[in-house]
Amino acid sequence: MKNIQVIAAYDLGGRLGDVRAAMQRLQEAYGNVGIDALGARSFNLSYLNWHDPIIRFETPMFVADIAGQSYEVERVGYIYPWLGVMHLTLDFTLPKSTRPDQLLDFYDGFVSWKNADYLPYLARAGSMTESLRVQTGFSESRRADVGELSVVVDTVIVLVEDLLVPRPGRYAFHDFRTIFITDQASKDEAEYAELLELVPSNFRGLNSTPPEFHGLCVSGVKTASTGWVTVVEHQDNVTSKSLVDQIQLLTRLAHAQWFVSQCWLYLLGRGIADGSADGDESGIYELARFRGVFAADAAEVGNADIMLKDPRLIRVSKTLSSAFNVEGHRRTAEERFAAVTEAETKRIERQRTLEAERLQLLFSISAAVAAASLVPMLASAAFPVAVTTVAIAALLCGGFIVNVALLIKRMQRIRLQQSRRKPLIAFISERVGG
DSSP states (O other), X not given: OOEEEEEEEEEOSEEESOHHHHHHHHHXXXXXXXXXXXXXXXXXXXXXXXXXXXXXXXXXXXXXXXXXXXXXXXXXXXXXXXXTEEEEEEEEEOOTTOOXXXXXXXXXXXXXHHHHHHHHHHHHTTOOOHHHHHHHTOOGGGTTOOOTTHHHHHHHHHHHGGGEEEOSSOXXXXXXXXXXXXXXXXXXXXXXXXXXXXXXXXXXXXXXXXOOOEEEEETTEEEEEOSSEEEEEEOSSHHHHHHHHHHHHHHHHHHHHHHHHHHHHHHHHHOTTXXXXXXXXXXHHHHHHHHHHHHHHHHTSSOHHHHBOOHHXXXXXXXXXXXXXXXXXXXXXXXXXXXXXXXXXXXXXXXXXXXXXXXXXXXXXXXXXXXXXXXXXXXXXXXXXXXXXXXXXXXXXXXXXXXXXXXXXXXXXHHHHHHHOOOHXXXXXXXXXX
């Protein structure tokens, strides 16, 4: 085994609008910033022509103590301007004698090491709910803790927040995936199931079902992925190592595209139109305002044929996208956006109907008042005029009574429907299967 890469994705809060300014600020903060040349070499020029380049920046190496072992960690940041996503890639160099069971101990230890920094980060971002606090045992005294991950995230978000084309909110949670990289001399086939399932073979049982994964072999480099874990096996030569670098690029890209859809699912599930409960129509206008932003994000998910120019890389990209279920995740986000729009439109229609019927009630009251004002005239009026006036007044009063009865009945029905109306997120779950 050679090394482990952990890629953690973070939402910046929107697409990055001014790449040059962002690079300048990152240069001042870290001193080693540039364009990811690997991405420029792998993408079509027609794609690069209307997409800003991937920004790559290096941060100082550090030492992490995980599962009783000290690791030197290389930490590199990647920003995808057109997605509004940042990756922090942590590259752990492993001892040559590392066994598969030690890798699994490393994974468990890494999660604990990461969460010691991640939970305070969520608290600072305002995303530490009472439920999460209880389940994780988080203490408020840890809110100010800043570790090796969040120190970079906090810095970058502050640097670029005024350069963004914003979404309706920022998804404060992150998502991480693991890449195991090995050469053929140090690994046998039996390790694949262990690594892809993150379970040692002696715990899997004799009759256990092998993990479902998406894999292929291109130019001597074998890639297998469940989406959560990716294993890359290569030969020890320059050509293979170059392809391994490109496979890592495509893994990060598939993950970033999946993550954009995840951001929107969270924002839509939370309810973009939460502030519209006071009866105004701001919710539907918010949806309309962000429809273009959502459509632009959704259009960037997938499209390997448009993006890449190498047939080998297109195959790898499609394989990894299938493993991450990128297309399905985007489709779910689109369905949820449509469901939220439909729910909000129906709410506005009900509100307008109620207001129209209230207006009709006011007209009826005005008519009744007008009829009542005729009564004093009856005493001095001639008999035919009085009879006519009484008939008109009776007709107006009768119409008023019928109108009021119908309006009260309809308004009660509308209120009953509103009281039974499911919360927005329940409506969405019903429409898109959770």
